[in-house]
Amino acid sequence: xxxxxxxxxxxxxxxxxxxxxxxxxxxxxxxxxxxxxxxxxxxxxxxxxxxxxxxxxxxxxxxxx
Numbered sequence: 810x811x812x813x814x815x816x817x818x819x820x821x822x823x824x825x826x827x828x829x830x831x832x833x834x835x836x837x838x839x840x841x842x843x844x845x846x847x848x849x850x851x852x853x854x855x856x857x858x859x860x861x862x863x864x865x866x867x868x869x870x871x872x873x874x
Contacts, residue, residue, distance in 0.1 A: 822864040 849857040858866045
């Protein structure tokens with residue numbers, strides 16, 4: 810089986826999002842578990858969100874003390 814390149818995975822993720830009703834008036838644990846494989850704390854200020862389809866998104870986070 811041929812593995813998808815980064816651009817192909819991103820395109821597939823965008824296509825999925827475009828074709829999915831993702832309006833969430835409240836948190837939906839079942840949907841989150843279907844979409845996200847895991848979240849990794851990279852540092853105090855950065856996390857990686859790993860989606861089930863292989864797409865990885867880095868996000869900066871800040872905490873209010």
